Amino acid sequence: MLRRxxxxxxxxxxxxxxxxxxxxxxxxxxxxxxxxxNMSSDDGLPAFAGPSWLxxxxxxxxxxxxxxxxxxxxxxxxxxxxxxxxxxxxxxxxEPYVAAGLAAYLVGLAEPVRRSASALAxxxxxxxxxxxVGEAVxxxxxDWRGAVGVAALVTxxxxxxxxxxxxxxxxxxxxxxxQQRRAExxxxxxxLRIARELHDIVSHSLSLIAVKAGIARHVALDGRExxxxxxxxxxxxxxxxxxxxxxxxxxxxxxxxxxxxxPAPGLAGLESLADEAGRAGVDVTLSVDGADxxxxxxxxxxxxxVQEALTNVVRHAAPTRCRATVEADAFEIRIDVVDDGPAxxxxxxxxGLPGGGNGLLGMRERATMYGGSLTxxxxxxxxxxxxxxxxxxxRR
Numbered sequence: 134m135l136r137r138x139x140x141x142x143x144x145x146x147x148x149x150x151x152x153x154x155x156x157x158x159x160x161x162x163x164x165x166x167x168x169x170x171n172m173s174s175d176d177g178l179p180a181f182a183g184p185s186w187l188x189x190x191x192x193x194x195x196x197x198x199x200x201x202x203x204x205x206x207x208x209x210x211x212x213x214x215x216x217x218x219x220x221x222x223x224x225x226x227x228e229p230y231v232a233a234g235l236a237a238y239l240v241g242l243a244e245p246v247r248r249s250a251s252a253l254a255x256x257x258x259x260x261x262x263x264x265x266v267g268e269a270v271x272x273x274x275x276d277w278r279g280a281v282g283v284a285a286l287v288t289x290x291x292x293x294x295x296x297x298x299x300x301x302x303x304x305x306x307x308x309x310x311x312q313q314r315r316a317e318x319x320x321x322x323x324x325l326r327i328a329r330e331l332h333d334i335v336s337h338s339l340s341l342i343a344v345k346a347g348i349a350r351h352v353a354l355d356g357r358e359x360x361x362x363x364x365x366x367x368x369x370x371x372x373x374x375x376x377x378x379x380x381x382x383x384x385x386x387x388x389x390x391x392x393x394x395x396p397a398p399g400l401a402g403l404e405s406l407a408d409e410a411g412r413a414g415v416d417v418t419l420s421v422d423g424a425d426x427x428x429x430x431x432x433x434x435x436x437x438x439v440q441e442a443l444t445n446v447v448r449h450a451a452p453t454r455c456r457a458t459v460e461a462d463a464f465e466i467r468i469d470v471v472d473d474g475p476a477x478x479x480x481x482x483x484x485g486l487p488g489g490g491n492g493l494l495g496m497r498e499r500a501t502m503y504g505g506s507l508t509x510x511x512x513x514x515x516x517x518x519x520x521x522x523x524x525x526x527x528r529r
Contacts, residue, residue: 156200162232163196169225181225191220195232202239207252210236214256218263222271229286230260234294241298253295260287325498399432400424400459403439407457410443414452415472417443423461431525434499435459435468441492442470442519450475450517466505466523474516496521 170181170188181188194216202209213236220226233256240249261284269280400421407417424435439457446455455472496519497507504524512518 151203152200155202158235159196159198159200161196162199162235163192165228166192166195166220166225169220169227172227181223183223187223188225191216191223191225195220195226199232199235202236203243206236206239206243207248210240210252210256214260218259218267221263221267224267229283229290231290233260233287234290237291237295238298241295241300242302243298246299249295249299253292257288257291260291398436399429400427400435402436403457403459406436406440406443410447410455413447415443415446415450416452416454418454418456420457421459424459424466427461427466427525431466431503431523434503434523435466438468438496438499438521439470441496442468445492445517445519446470446472453516461525464524466503466525468521468523469518471512471518472516493519 167189170185170192172181195213198209198212198216210233213232214230217226217230217233237253237256240252244252264284264287265277265280268283269277403419403421407419410417427435439459443455443457446453450472453472453475455470458467458469460467493507493509496509500507500521500523505522507522508518508520510518
């Protein structure tokens with residue numbers, strides 16, 4: 134909010150400064166042309182011989198419109214070009230139409246290419262015609278060759294100014310397009326991040342709930358072990374509450390209020406993941422070595438990868454044993470989650486749980502974000518293994 138307010142103030146200040154500069158430029162041009170109208174012919178050049186009020190009118194018509202060129206660029210170009218043409222015919226001007234150049238720049242800057250090109254295509258012949266007629270016909274100050282040279286200089290000033298404005302306009306439009314693309318890319322990345330977070334939360338929690346619901350149903354139908362059924366229902370309740378809180382925390386980033394959010398899960402939450410998997414029938418041996426001092430983003434990535442890997446074990450192999458290892462050195466974090474497959478002679482607790490493959494895809498995307506890799510597949514000795522490498526520090 135403070136940054137947006139600062140940018141708004143700076144933009145307003147810059148706009149006001151430009152308006153002040155335009156006003157100063159317009160007054161300077163008007164004063165210069167008043168001087169031209171009062172010059173004598175002592176230097177050998179034709180001098181204005183008309184009434185003073187006409188000289189004042191021409192000076193005002195050439196200079197003051199420059200002050201409002203940002204509001205009506207095409208109209209200012211038309212008025213200034215007409216006034217300069219009259220000044221050429223009346224021997225008032227002795228400069229290459231700088232005021233027309235100032236107006237032409239704003240036409241190129243503010244108007245679309247086709248519209249600005251049309252305006253310049255009308256203004257240039259009028260200006261060139263006025264220069265040639267004024268310099269070589271009405272009060273000849275030089276021959277035709279000299280008049281054409283002056284006309285070429287005037288053409289260069291007006292055309293180059295208009296082209297410069299068009300170039301600046303094109304660069305600004307390209308910068309805006311790039312900014313828009315960056316904003317869209319950032320939005321897509323944020324949507325993908327939220328989708329990954331929600332997938333990890335929901336997939337892990339619902340897999341655990343499904344396993345425990347199956348146990349509760351089996352026990353209820355059997356009519357025995359009522360305490361085991363109550364334990365399963367308690368796990369379902371706790372998991373539902375924790376997953377709901379996690380979803381609220383994740384979706385909280387979409388709020389516009391400045392209310393603080395809870396901390397993101399990290400390495401400290403790995404024990405709870407192991408406990409939850411244990412309640413679903415997976416005996417997890419957790420080992421964490423050297424993984425400290427990481428940023429919150431890195432810890433969240435490690436947490437989600439371990440969470441998804443354990444979810445896959447719960448979904449496809451419970452009851453079973455599983456080893457989850459997190460090791461880190463100065464450059465790399467290694468995450469390995471391997472299971473022994475379903476216990477001998479027993480099927481998975483909840484066979485047929487759907488798995489759309491998004492879990493492995495999400496883990497691979499998280500690994501890629503840190504320049505790492507993922508390897509997953511059945512193990513020769515039985516079971517399934519997931520191995521992830523994340524780069525950090527200087528190697529990243």
